[in-house]
Amino acid sequence: VTADLPIAVDAMGGDHAPSEIVAGARQAADTLGVRIVLVGDPDVLGDAAGLPVIACREVIDMHEDGAKAVRIKKDSSLVRAAEAVRDGRASAMVSAGNTGATMAAALLRMHRVSGVARPAIATPIPVPGSTPTILVDSGANAECVAPWLLQFAQMGAVLAVERYGIASPRVGLLSIGEEASKGTTLVKEAHALLKERLGGGAVFVGNVEGRDLMTDAVDVVVTDGFTGNVALKTLEGGMRFAFNKVLEVMVSSDEAKEAAKVLLPSLAPIAEELDPDSHGGAVLLGVNGVCIISHGSSSARAVVNAVRVGRDAVQADLVGKVALAVGRDD
Amino acid sequence: VTADLPIAVDAMGGDHAPSEIVAGARQAADTLGVRIVLVGDPDVLGDAAGLPVIACREVIDMHEDGAKAVRIKKDSSLVRAAEAVRDGRASAMVSAGNTGATMAAALLRMHRVSGVARPAIATPIPVPGSTPTILVDSGANAECVAPWLLQFAQMGAVLAVERYGIASPRVGLLSIGEEASKGTTLVKEAHALLKERLGGGAVFVGNVEGRDLMTDAVDVVVTDGFTGNVALKTLEGGMRFAFNKVLEVMVSSDEAKEAAKVLLPSLAPIAEELDPDSHGGAVLLGVNGVCIISHGSSSARAVVNAVRVGRDAVQADLVGKVALAVGRDD
Numbered sequence: 001v002t003a004d005l006p007i008a009v010d011a012m013g014g015d016h017a018p019s020e021i022v023a024g025a026r027q028a029a030d031t032l033g034v035r036i037v038l039v040g041d042p043d044v045l046g047d048a049a050g051l052p053v054i055a056c057r058e059v060i061d062m063h064e065d066g067a068k069a070v071r072i073k074k075d076s077s078l079v080r081a082a083e084a085v086r087d088g089r090a091s092a093m094v095s096a097g098n099t100g101a102t103m104a105a106a107l108l109r110m111h112r113v114s115g116v117a118r119p120a121i122a123t124p125i126p127v128p129g130s131t132p133t134i135l136v137d138s139g140a141n142a143e144c145v146a147p148w149l150l151q152f153a154q155m156g157a158v159l160a161v162e163r164y165g166i167a168s169p170r171v172g173l174l175s176i177g178e179e180a181s182k183g184t185t186l187v188k189e190a191h192a193l194l195k196e197r198l199g200g201g202a203v204f205v206g207n208v209e210g211r212d213l214m215t216d217a218v219d220v221v222v223t224d225g226f227t228g229n230v231a232l233k234t235l236e237g238g239m240r241f242a243f244n245k246v247l248e249v250m251v252s253s254d255e256a257k258e259a260a261k262v263l264l265p266s267l268a269p270i271a272e273e274l275d276p277d278s279h280g281g282a283v284l285l286g287v288n289g290v291c292i293i294s295h296g297s298s299s300a301r302a303v304v305n306a307v308r309v310g311r312d313a314v315q316a317d318l319v320g321k322v323a324l325a326v327g328r329d330d
Numbered sequence: 331v332t333a334d335l336p337i338a339v340d341a342m343g344g345d346h347a348p349s350e351i352v353a354g355a356r357q358a359a360d361t362l363g364v365r366i367v368l369v370g371d372p373d374v375l376g377d378a379a380g381l382p383v384i385a386c387r388e389v390i391d392m393h394e395d396g397a398k399a400v401r402i403k404k405d406s407s408l409v410r411a412a413e414a415v416r417d418g419r420a421s422a423m424v425s426a427g428n429t430g431a432t433m434a435a436a437l438l439r440m441h442r443v444s445g446v447a448r449p450a451i452a453t454p455i456p457v458p459g460s461t462p463t464i465l466v467d468s469g470a471n472a473e474c475v476a477p478w479l480l481q482f483a484q485m486g487a488v489l490a491v492e493r494y495g496i497a498s499p500r501v502g503l504l505s506i507g508e509e510a511s512k513g514t515t516l517v518k519e520a521h522a523l524l525k526e527r528l529g530g531g532a533v534f535v536g537n538v539e540g541r542d543l544m545t546d547a548v549d550v551v552v553t554d555g556f557t558g559n560v561a562l563k564t565l566e567g568g569m570r571f572a573f574n575k576v577l578e579v580m581v582s583s584d585e586a587k588e589a590a591k592v593l594l595p596s597l598a599p600i601a602e603e604l605d606p607d608s609h610g611g612a613v614l615l616g617v618n619g620v621c622i623i624s625h626g627s628s629s630a631r632a633v634v635n636a637v638r639v640g641r642d643a644v645q646a647d648l649v650g651k652v653a654l655a656v657g658r659d660d
Contacts, residue, residue, distance in 0.1 A: 139506060174560060176469060176472065176555075179395075184472045184473050210560045210561065210562070210563035210567055211564065211566055211567030211570070212567065214568055225506075226505075226514050226517075229506040230506060230539070233541045234540030234541065234543060234561045234564045235565070236540070236541055237541030237543060237544055238564075238565045241545075245600050246597070249597050250593065255592050259592035260593070262588070263580065263586055263589050266579040266582055267579055270579070
């Protein structure tokens with residue numbers, strides 16, 4: 001894969017597709033120094049904002065069973081985007097569509113990196129004032145065994161190095177107490193493996209708890225995809241709740257609105273850093289190609305940031321480095 | 331158990347023990363129409379704010395292995411408090427001490443309610459403007475089987491009825507998607523059981539996600555103790571983060587401080603409702619006695635609220651109703 005190939009953007013996936021996706025893709029092409037190819041139905045896309053299009057006729061919607069949809073809808077934008085990466089017509093794929101289908105398309109078309117047992121989703125948790133915490137697996141594998149968690153850690157550490165420039169990423173294992181004796185059988189086994197075999201310049205800091213996710217105490221938090229997804233959505237719900245409450249108060253009276261004007265210039269950058277649109281989405285680690293998963297409600301800005309993450313992953317040869325990291329013991 | 335027995339308060343447990351605990355116990359005795367008996371070392375407690383004391387000489391500290399400590403420290407305040415309930419010298423116990431040890435003391439001394447496979451911790455998640463969401467199990471059982479989750483749901487529904495007056499509690503199963511096909515094997519099996527056998531006037535609303543915890547969409551959220559504890563601590567960490575950020579901005583300049591004065595009267599009640607001290611702590615459901623677990627950093631106010639929850643549970647015969655709920659199919 002070379003960096004001069006275009007990045008394939010799934011124009012049909014996401015709550016605001018195709019308009020926001022196409023707008024974001026156009027903006028990315030104009031500002032990021034990358035070529036873009038949209039993947040979608042030409043009849044729907046019209047002039048496609050002047051971008052080239054890989055034509056397909058099917059769309060996998062947000063609520064379909066991902067794995068099943070990928071098997072049936074062979075001419076869907078997600079499947080065609082993954083094939084473009086596989087066939088060397090694109091350097092990376094970006095989608096804000098059905099996450100399960102994105103994983104399935106990437107896995108079935110690009111295949112796994114040799115030595116990777118299971119691909120995993122690495123999602124940046126914003127920590128204003130610091131680099132994000134990478135949560136991996138945030139949803140790909142509901143049920144895991146300990147050696148997979150070791151690989152999630154190794155792959156997540158590579159991402160921390162490449163995406164955030166952290167020389168020796170601190171890796172924590174999500175549990176319900178700091179002591180190695182706490183947690184499930186899976187956590188105890190993973191703890192022992194991480195302690196012995198993490199390698200690659202990463203540092204295993206032991207068990208961490210949910211409250212550490214939004215702090216700068218740890219760079220990569222490893223967990224199974226069920227716990228990771230629950231933690232991610234719990235945090236999103238909590239943050240949304242807190243911000244909505246503060247906003248409600250700020251518009252509750254004329255006096256409050258005046259006071260809010262004073263505080264908003266300081267609050268806005270924090271809200272900005274907490275906005276998932278700012279972070280460019282999650283990376284599916286362990287497949288043989290760069291696959292960026294942007295959240296379903298992605299705006300044009302989210303697409304631009306997702307393309308940037310994809311571009312950087314290609315330039316850094318993230319896939320090659322993941323292969324080296326997990327193959328360390330071979 | 332009769333309501334005229336005193337409530338046993340572990341005077342030695344918690345980050346601010348004994349001073350805050352004793353102060354809270356005194357206040358509870360003065361304001362809640364209940365008798366209190368402190369459990370602790372008389373030499374440490376001094377005049378014990380004029381409250382009677384069940385004397386003991388040992389303390390289990392916050393970082394000891396709970397189950398082991400309970401076996402060894404037979405003269406600890408936690409063990410003595412649980413024995414007081416077992417022996418009919420107290421109607422309930424309240425502790426802000428080591429959670430694992432509190433569970434172990436209650437389980438080993440009071441035993442389980444007949445028919446209950448595993449006791450579980452039910453923690454109220456504050457939802458300002460609505461009744462809290464009861465999260466159960468929030469940490470007692472790291473690894474679970476589906477029939478336990480059914481019982482957690484049945485016990486949690488009893489608590490929703492008795493503590494919050496919800497006639498037909500809506501029970502949700504914590505998962506990573508609303509579809510019954512999503513989640514782990516445990517979740518899928520529990521989903522089927524809950525659909526068929528919840529009973530007791532409660533309504534199974536299907537799978538819910540982490541983002542539903544702080545909403546009024548559901549009254550009881552059921553999960554294993556590992557996932558529940560991770561979700562709880564993730565939410566606590568996220569809320570603390572958000573509030574600290576808002577507070578930082580509010581004191582960042584003289585102008586900001588003036589603006590904050592306008593907004594604080596509206597923000598304070600929200601912060602108050604989100605403060606765990608306001609909610610009186612968690613209930614250990616399924617043991618043969620009322621056991622209230624207050625958080626480690628409990629203030630006097632938290633102790634008062636925990637005693638209130640204990641008093642209400644005794645008056646409502648929560649234990650008897652839990653026994654009926656789980657024994658429904660016998």
